[in-house]
Amino acid sequence: MGKYERVYQDLSSKIDDGTYPVGSLLPSEKQLTENYSVSRETARKALALLTDRGYIQKIMGKGSVVISHSQYALPVSSLVSYKEFAHAVGASTRSELIDFSETLLPLASFKSLAKDLQSEETIAVTRLRFFDNEPAIIDRDYILKSVVPSIPQEAAETSLFEYFENTLGLSIAYSSKQIKVEPAQESDRKLMHLAKGEYVAVTTSVTSLEDTTAFLFTESRHRADKFIYQDFARRR
Amino acid sequence: MGKYERVYQDLSSKIDDGTYPVGSLLPSEKQLTENYSVSRETARKALALLTDRGYIQKIMGKGSVVISHSQYALPVSSLVSYKEFAHAVGASTRSELIDFSETLLPLASFKSLAKDLQSEETIAVTRLRFFDNEPAIIDRDYILKSVVPSIPQEAAETSLFEYFENTLGLSIAYSSKQIKVEPAQESDRKLMHLAKGEYVAVTTSVTSLEDTTAFLFTESRHRADKFIYQDFARRR
DNA sequence: GTAGAAAACCTGTCCGTACACCCTTATGAT
């Protein structure tokens, strides 16, 4: 881990724990170079990370102001796995493996996100996610067999991300996603206990590795009444 | 405009127009310093912009690969105004001024996005947005009178963002937003021709200036069947 | 006392250099 990442870690945790409350100023760049014994560029890199993750707003001639920064978004944003999200919010969560099989990638669901998709063999994992013991999300992941030849049952039951990154050493880089609202299907109603005429929020995402290989295709169907998506954007 | 922004502009437009197609490599950092007569740091700043806007993926030891990058997201993402969005997609769009009045900020709608909100006087602007001559979105903006004392009717009918930035010289910096799904209200059904029992996607956002003043509060109610939100995220 | 100018401090941009690490290709020994 680079120096600037350590500075970032330290500053972000001090913002989280209230050492630097919302509205206060962080130490100036010059002070940071002294406190952490780094060059100004390194300090600025750490501040840049804080900036685009919504921790601070830099004001020319004044300094870096801590701004309020939401931490409880659904795992749609900022590309975190369900397990990481559950751990972060500390809610009572569990998930149940519904299906675990092999199939061809359903092109239609993802072609609006990724052009030039080929029909490829995938492993499909369907899981039902519970929040506070209520079924809230149906996740269906398609993983390219050409990238991940097989998945242990245990990884499918706990965390796919962890398996990809830690066990296989894959470097997950970015993801593009889409959110729509659809009427609940029969299977949605059954698994999530929905009445007829209810709706679900559907997020579809394509996740790629650092070498730009799109390898993970996910469709996530959320109970509309439990669905909240949060986002932070800058105008630049 | 800084040098690195000009390099960014040039590279991004060349990606958009196909000079650098998806999958190809951009010139190396060294070549960029020569082509544009800039230092490596300046070239790297331009590449960093391309990276976090989803134009490219940098691969260590290889170069910068152009990745496919969606441009037709709804104006929820990346903080663009409706007018900018309409212009970008080139769809047939118009909007209709429904209400233009003064009121207190409805705290309840926004308190999950911004803590410590005070009840303040605002100008409220409600507009109905049409896509392809179909009513699709109801936008209701609350603008703090302490920041924007008055709004000409013409600005409310065309573009508030343009008025804030170009006429008033306000620097819009960032925004945090939230998406939920709700049953359509009576007013939704009336304005957007919805049947009973239908749903709307509601995006709520708080927009702040560079000095961190939250000044614009927007509630956007979308016909569920026309709502698509697109996003691009990176894994740290 | 007050207004205005200067100083001090802050961030933004740009430049140059150095070295580590990664990937591809060419080289050369076997």
Added chain:
DNA sequence: ATCATAAGGGTGTACGGACAGGTTTTCTAC
């Protein structure tokens, strides 16, 4: 022919300095 190694070119990180331009504080002149 094959395979290990070296070389070259690529990005990642870190350091240094310089100047521009914004904000706040201090000080000076009136």
